Amino acid sequence: MAITTAGPWSGPAREGPGPDTDPATLERELTEAVLAGAARSDVLRALRAATGRHARLLSAQGVPLAATDGGAGLPAAVAHGVLDGAAGPVVDTLDGLRAAALPVRAGTTVAGVLLTVGRCDPYVRALAGAAVTALLIDAVRAGDEQAAAVPPRHTAADVVAALRSGTVSPSERAAAMALGIDLEHPPAAAVLHYSGSRLRAWSTALAWLEHPVQQEARTAWTVVPGEAALARLRTRLRLMTGDECADHVVAASGSHPDSADDLVRSFTEAERLLGLARSRHVPQLTFGGCGVVQMLLPLPRARLEAYAEAHLGPILDRPELMATLRAWLAERGSRQSVSEQLHLHRNSVGYRVRQIKNLLGTDPLLPAASAELHLALAALDLLRSDDGRLHADGHPRDDDDPVPTSG
Known part of the structure; x- marks a missing residue:
């Protein structure tokens, strides 16, 4: 189901049941639409178009906040039961209709109860669930009383x-x-x-x-x-x-x-x-x-550096030989595969492999040497990832841009 926007959200591109609508896609579209300014009524209309069922959003007390059919809500006790997981998924509304009910909440934030009028169908329920995030975002943005839960002592x-x-x-x-x-x-x-x-x-x-x-x-x-x-x-x-x-x-x-x-x-x-x-x-x-990185994770940096140096030292400052060694091991000595992967002539691959053998003093494809070199390369990868990972205060090195709060 396509959702089009032109300034304020203009709603779904087509009406009627949408049996081909994917819940994950609908969730993404509804969330994007609310972030762009769509209201809860827009979300309910989109849900109506996707499911072919009327939709109602009720407060935590069961009072209608928005609906596609202007229908009634639920007794407060039933609404509380839905939010607490003690009632549902099928409920009877105050105007005598059978409906499927979903709690619209996340942690301590409660936006209410979402109803889809009609029999409880797993597919329809999945589509209704796709609207929950968008409705929560709208509730917090609107400052609804039911969304303003008392924060816990520890978040x-x-x-x-x-x-x-x-x-x-x-x-x-x-x-x-x-x-x-x-x-x-x-x-x-x-x-x-x-x-x-x-x-x-x-x-x-x-x-x-x-x-x-x-x-x-x-x-x-x-x-x-x-x-x-x-x-x-x-x-x-x-x-x-x-x-x-x-x-x-x-x-x-x-x-x-x-x-x-x-x-x-x-x-x-x-x-x-x-x-x-x-x-x-x-x-x-x-x-x-x-894989083998499991064995390396507990080791201190000095041990990793020493191991990488012991097995890769002669070619560590030769990036072309390091790239060739990685490809040679990964392709198990296939000169053709390495040639295609590195965009080299087959003869150039052979020349580099001979250099690697001479500098390292071993054939990388021998079982013992291969195991040692795989481990040394993994140690080197872990060292390099450590160099680029989180600062001591938890911020990645490329995280200089702040998270925007508006716009």
Whole structure:
């Protein structure tokens, strides 16, 4: 479903049920539209066009805030039940209609209850869920009373910062439990970085995640139960920022800690792997998927430097030979493949490989030498990613531009 804008949002390009509408695409379009100035009524009309069902947004007390059919709301007790997860997904409205109900909330922020009138259909419910983020953004922007929840003693960002530092007070531990973080069986640390131009959309997307997040400019820290959760989180952020480039959001996670104290180590691993992912131009890198780098992460910088120097020293200052060695190992000695990859004549590849063998004193394809060189190259990559990763205060070196607050 296409959404067109011309100044104020003009709504969906076509009306009627849209069985081919993708919920993720609809979420991105609605979020972009609200960020551009669309109102909750516009969101409901777009949802009506996508689902073929009338939509109503109710307050936390069940009173209609906006509707495509001018219909009634819900008893306050039923609305409270939907928001608390004790009622729904099917409810009866005060004007006698059956409707599917979704809570519109994120953490302590509550924008109300979203109804789609008619039978509860999984596809329609998925499309309705795609409108939740946009409605939350509109509610906060409008300063709705139900969105102005009393802030907790410790925010989600406070909790994540405490977990990163390893100094978790009893009250922060309680706040972590309230956020769903089980510190008896803690999740893995995760770090995400955004390199696109839509910084305001990035900050807004982070604000509406169900995960507790600490953000500093382009970088965000959180915790995840596993690699699949990290992949979903990265995909959701990429869709919500609306960037066409899939590589603008990069994610990494550390190992699963045995205790809350071990989360500090997990965050350090995640930050180092994030730097490595960015240097290798891969969108996601996890502790479980980083290969031999697992063995290198605990080592101090001096040990990594010594290992790289011992095995690569004679060619470290020869970038053309380093590039050839990487390609030669990756292509398992295929001169044709290396020639195509490096745009070299086959004879030039052979000449460089002979130089490498002479300078290193070994054949890189011998099993023992290959293992050592793979490890040395990984150590070198980790050192270089450390050089370009976060400053001690948490800000990446390329994060000089501030996050805009308007416009």
